[in-house]
Amino acid sequence: MTALAHIGSTGAGAQTPGGPAPEPTKKGGITAYLLLLPGVLWLLVFFVAPMAQLAAVSLQSQFPGYPGYYYRDVNFGSYVTAMTEYLPQFGRSLLFAGAATLLAFVLAYPLAYAMAFKAGKWRGLMMICVIAPFFTSFILRTIAWRQILADEGPIVGALKWLHVMPSSGRITETGFAVVAGLTYNFLPFMVLPIYASLERADPKIIEAGGDLYANGLTTFRRVTLPMSMPGVLAGTLLTFIPAAGDYVNAELLGSDSTKMVGNVIESQFFKVLGGFPVAAALSFTLMAVILALVFVYVRRYGTEELL
Amino acid sequence: MGIFSKSSGAFRDAKGDLILEDVTKSFATFTAVDDLSLTVPRGSFFALLGPSGCGKTTTLRMVAGLEQPTAGRIKIGSTDLTGSRPYERPVNTVFQSYALFPHLTVRDNVAFGPKRRGSADPVGEANKTLELVQLSHLADRKPTQLSGGQQQRVAVARALVNHPEVLLLDEPLGALDLKLRREMQVELKRIQMEVGLTFVHVTHDQEEAMTMADTVAVMNLGRIEQMGAPEVLYDLPRTKFVANFLGQSNMLHGTVAGIDGDFTVIGAGDHKVKVRTSRMAPGEGGEAIFGIRPEKTRVHDEAPSAGSDGASLGPGTLLDVSFTGVATQYLVDVPGVGRWAVYEQNLDLDRISNKPGDQVWISWNPGHAFGVRS
Numbered sequence: 001m002t003a004l005a006h007i008g009s010t011g012a013g014a015q016t017p018g019g020p021a022p023e024p025t026k027k028g029g030i031t032a033y034l035l036l037l038p039g040v041l042w043l044l045v046f047f048v049a050p051m052a053q054l055a056a057v058s059l060q061s062q063f064p065g066y067p068g069y070y071y072r073d074v075n076f077g078s079y080v081t082a083m084t085e086y087l088p089q090f091g092r093s094l095l096f097a098g099a100a101t102l103l104a105f106v107l108a109y110p111l112a113y114a115m116a117f118k119a120g121k122w123r124g125l126m127m128i129c130v131i132a133p134f135f136t137s138f139i140l141r142t143i144a145w146r147q148i149l150a151d152e153g154p155i156v157g158a159l160k161w162l163h164v165m166p167s168s169g170r171i172t173e174t175g176f177a178v179v180a181g182l183t184y185n186f187l188p189f190m191v192l193p194i195y196a197s198l199e200r201a202d203p204k205i206i207e208a209g210g211d212l213y214a215n216g217l218t219t220f221r222r223v224t225l226p227m228s229m230p231g232v233l234a235g236t237l238l239t240f241i242p243a244a245g246d247y248v249n250a251e252l253l254g255s256d257s258t259k260m261v262g263n264v265i266e267s268q269f270f271k272v273l274g275g276f277p278v279a280a281a282l283s284f285t286l287m288a289v290i291l292a293l294v295f296v297y298v299r300r301y302g303t304e305e306l307l
Numbered sequence: 308m309g310i311f312s313k314s315s316g317a318f319r320d321a322k323g324d325l326i327l328e329d330v331t332k333s334f335a336t337f338t339a340v341d342d343l344s345l346t347v348p349r350g351s352f353f354a355l356l357g358p359s360g361c362g363k364t365t366t367l368r369m370v371a372g373l374e375q376p377t378a379g380r381i382k383i384g385s386t387d388l389t390g391s392r393p394y395e396r397p398v399n400t401v402f403q404s405y406a407l408f409p410h411l412t413v414r415d416n417v418a419f420g421p422k423r424r425g426s427a428d429p430v431g432e433a434n435k436t437l438e439l440v441q442l443s444h445l446a447d448r449k450p451t452q453l454s455g456g457q458q459q460r461v462a463v464a465r466a467l468v469n470h471p472e473v474l475l476l477d478e479p480l481g482a483l484d485l486k487l488r489r490e491m492q493v494e495l496k497r498i499q500m501e502v503g504l505t506f507v508h509v510t511h512d513q514e515e516a517m518t519m520a521d522t523v524a525v526m527n528l529g530r531i532e533q534m535g536a537p538e539v540l541y542d543l544p545r546t547k548f549v550a551n552f553l554g555q556s557n558m559l560h561g562t563v564a565g566i567d568g569d570f571t572v573i574g575a576g577d578h579k580v581k582v583r584t585s586r587m588a589p590g591e592g593g594e595a596i597f598g599i600r601p602e603k604t605r606v607h608d609e610a611p612s613a614g615s616d617g618a619s620l621g622p623g624t625l626l627d628v629s630f631t632g633v634a635t636q637y638l639v640d641v642p643g644v645g646r647w648a649v650y651e652q653n654l655d656l657d658r659i660s661n662k663p664g665d666q667v668w669i670s671w672n673p674g675h676a677f678g679v680r681s
Contacts, residue, residue, distance in 0.1 A: 204406035207373055210393040211400045212465065213318070213423035222419070226410045 197231025323384020621668030
């Protein structure tokens with residue numbers, strides 16, 4: 001724009017000699033860059049630089065005979081290790097995160113719908129109930145789930161009493177417990193965007209569905225759900241992405257057979273001598289996989305608001 | 308309208324007049340519609356007119372099936388629609404906020420109804436109706452890309468495409484500016500003539516109701532105060548509310564003082580005015596209100612001659628003179644009566660010489676006066 005304005009003004013200046021060509025103003029541009037500067041600096045120092053560092057680490061090679069010592073290299077061996085040795089954990093991460101996202105969606109949609117359209121004066125209270133868990137530590141809440149799902153706990157007891165579960169059955173240290181924990185922990189991130197998109201909608205639009213010969217179910221499928229898609233999309237992304245990288249739930253509620261990729265990264269970084277390159281390679285691979293999945297997902301279900 | 312509402316009911320293909328029988332709708336703390344009975348002849352343009360909170364929108368929503376009456380029946384012809392769901396009724400609504408589906412194009416919005424009804428060619432029907440409202444060129448746009456007036460026409464097309472037996476319009480022009488509103492009034496009237504469907508139009512704009520409707524029902528506090536052709540309602544209001552809500556009226560509160568031939572004399576203090584007895588609202592009791600429309604009155608600089616007994620007032624003080632081009636409006640304060648308005652068409656060549664503060668008299672043709680009960 002500035003360049004075009006400049007060309008225009010010099011052209012005019014040439015046609016009317018003697019008339020001073022007006023200086024194109026750049027003040028607006030400079031202000032915008034100044035406003036961007038703190039954020040850009042922050043990202044450079046705390047995001048771009050660590051990412052470059054992580055990439056460098058993932059390509060390092062180990063000094064033979066000196067575990068824990070590396071030299072700078074371009075070695076993709078760690079990526080091969082990551083993708084061969086830890087494939088089950090990768091699959092589990094995506095599966096658990098996917099299951100938790102689906103479960104959270106099934107639980108969150110009716111809740112958000114009720115909050116937006118049916119709650120009336122209870123809406124504020126419901127909102128507080130959704131947000132209140134954030135006031136307690138994430139770790140503590142997950143440990144609390146261990147008590148709830150414990151072998152001697154009320155849920156297992158009730159299920160055994162009802163003979164739904166064999167007397168030797170347990171919930172903790174199963175994949176189900178991990179998925180339940182993930183669902184619980186990320187539920188508010190699903191509820192809030194869906195609620196926001198439903199609350200913004202004119203209830204008359206849903207009435208219009210009924211007025212135009214769509215019964216309750218059809219109105220939901222053709223009007224309410226499509227209208228809330230931006231919220232559903234945001235909610236599923238906000239649940240799936242952190243859930244896929246989570247390791248706390250698998251650590252506290254699962255067993256060795258329910259480890260996710262987050263647990264592997266954690267142990268490679270902190271517990272395995274010489275595990276840094278593999279941990280870095282796992283981190284990068286996870287990021288790439290999630291990016292690819294999100295891209296496909298948003299292309300398929302996204303609305304103009306997001307793309 | 309829950310997610311899990313039953314879809315058992317079948318579509319009811321009723322034909323005929325819209326009939327409301329003793330319909331009442333009570334909410335927790337108040338009665339929105341109070342024992343309302345009404346017949347809207349098939350193919351007519353009917354207006355429900357009233358101030359906000361009078362129950363007109365609730366009445367409309369009950370016809371649409373969006374609310375269920377507490378008591379009474381709603382029928383089209385001989386088919387009882389009471390209790391049926393909105394999607395089972397041959398009735399469509401044009402919502403005040405338009406309520407267009409934001410995720411669908413204009414064409415898909417209009418095709419929504421035909422698709423649900425299992426039409427063989429919903430898109431063709433949508434295109435044809437968009438032509439009727441002159442929006443074919445915008446069919447591929449999303450509603451948010453249209454102006455208010457265009458959205459309004461999409462809302463009309465989306466309802467019309469279904470050829471409902473009754474089309475309900477809930478203050479459909481309320482969000483438009485004055486010029487566009489006038490255009491849409493003419494447009495809606497044209498469409499109604501063209502398709503010949505029953506239109507029930509809810510509005511608080513008395514001019515809109517009178518311009519468009521064949522029949523106007525004036526509602527107040529959940530009841531119909533008076534119903535009839537606009538010109539009849541305007542000429543002879545039967546209640547004080549109608550006299551004031553439909554146009555303006557000059558009023559004189561008094562008591563029936565006697566009979567003078569064809570006329571009833573109403574007295575208030577020293578003033579005596581007369582109304583044709585046939586133009587008095589029926590009712591007992593001495594209390595009565597005399598009414599005359601401002602445009603039926605004239606101002607004079609001198610006391611009217613002796614022959615105009617009961618058809619003049621004065622002297623009063625001229626408070627304000629406003630020249631509007633077509634007419635001049637006078638505001639006159641008559642002691643013991645109050646402030647009366649006079650609209651005089653500017654037929655004279657002479658400049659208006661009256662000034663605020665002048666002493667004036669008001670006169671009228673006694674045949675134009677009406678009387679209502681207080």
